[in-house]
Amino acid sequence: MSEVIYRKYRPKVFKEIVGQKPIKITLENEIASGNLAHAYLFVGPRGTGKTSLARLFARSLNCTNRKDKESEPCNNCENCNLILAGRSMDIIEIDAASHTGVDNVRDNIIANSQIPPFNSNGYKVFIVDEVHMLSKSAFNALLKTLEEPPKRVIFILATTEIHKVPETIISRCQRFDLKKIPIKDIVKRMTEIAEWEKVQISEKILSEIARRSEGCLRDAESLLGQVISISGGKVTDELASLVLPNSNWQAIDELTGALRLKNLSTALNQINKLVDEGADLNIFISDFVDYIRQIMLYKIIGPSFVIDFDDNLTDSIKKHAQDFALEDISKLLNIVLDKLSIKETMIDQLPLELACVEFLLAQEETKDFSSDVVEEKSKKKINLNTEDIKNLQTNWHKVVANAKPLNHSLSAMLQTSHPLSIEQNLLIIGLEYDFHREQLDKPEVKENLIATFNEILDRKISISFEIDPNYKQNHQNFKGKSENGIEEVLDTFGGEML
Ligand SMILES: [Zn+2]
Known part of the structure; x- marks a missing residue:
């Protein structure tokens, strides 16, 4: 089921591609104008749409119904159908991870590229995934072909690890750097999918899925598929929690609030309540660090910093950023990270507890030793806008x-x-x-x-x-x-x- 969702909703036209707007526009312009490069390099983290974009690009170039100065494929003509079914002779996909050697490159790429495309008005497109896995001699062989590219042949090289790709190869390609997909865009895409699948699912669960997949749409769609497959049309929080690791953003927000108000007992109670409830402390702490980090960044950068959370949490983060002193928030982050290095403890929550205590003690100290400065800072203004x-x-x-x-x-x-x-x-x-x-x-x-x-x-x-x-x-x-x-x-x- 999970894999099915991912395949079923693989983007068929450019306007369905999630994120990567500038890249999408450039590629579409190149297709529409016919002003193509011989080789492209798609760089970016996994699941950000590199191969989807490559296949779409290849299909569009070979679509017989595509009109002049347009960029979307029809997905209906013979060529489109062959490519969609993975049976086109002109689109050659190679996984470099399992074909690292020079012989493979010679046989699959170099020899094949000398044969003109089957579709004489179209292009032969080689899509080489994980290209950084090629051996040195394989790269050298490929480089020769890139230097003297045969007519109507296009190479699309994709990689997650650009530092392993030789500079000589990079300089022969038009390079595109794909970004992780923002949570909001992933949520939007999953909302559409849920509608098509006629499944009721709350935005809260969708946001949680998006967060868990860290900007990788494929992971998000796979998790969504798992959640949908165990539900009968309506995904409850309880069902979702079977698939999604539990995270408690509300608790994280409350803990942050307690620390800001210097309320140590509330903070420690909060931590122990979570442990009693069986929360996964590792996830909790890493989410907590992420949360404090976003407060700090918002505090420094201001409204132009895009907070990667849903609306409720975004509001809380803005509020914390307003009320926390920068010095305190960075101190908190440092102390939490420092305590995380304590590995050997019989009590799982102890490092986090110590972090809370130390943070508040550190604030007391500042007060004792430089009371004038602190007093100046603690002169709080009423926020008359609330x-x-x-x-x-x-x-x-x-x-x-x-x-x-x-x-x-x-x-x-x-x-x-x-x-x-x-x-x-x-x-x-x-x-x-x-x-x-x-x-x-x-x-x-x-x-x-x-x-x-x-x-x-x-x-x-x-x-x-x-x-x-x-x-x-x-x-x-x-x-x-x-x-x-x-x-x-x-x-x-x-x-x-x-
Ligand atoms: Zn077509």
């Missing part, structure tokens, strides 16, 4: 008013406070003075506040209070240019101040 904060901004008067029945001075303290951030449903409220925190952090007061915040934000949240080192500016920004500022304060105090 929906939650905006919502709180418009409704802060409710927070103040609802606290009034409890105690007027509490109400006044809230009037002078502001939300600093909200993440993972934890709302941090910034205060100017420590004694405000003592008053507000009492259980009965918190309970009352939480009820109000739940109502405003329309979900369950928890709160904590912090002294805001950037209090003045943040408070000013949060209040905005409110004309009613004074009236609000007076109202809070019930006019008693006057």
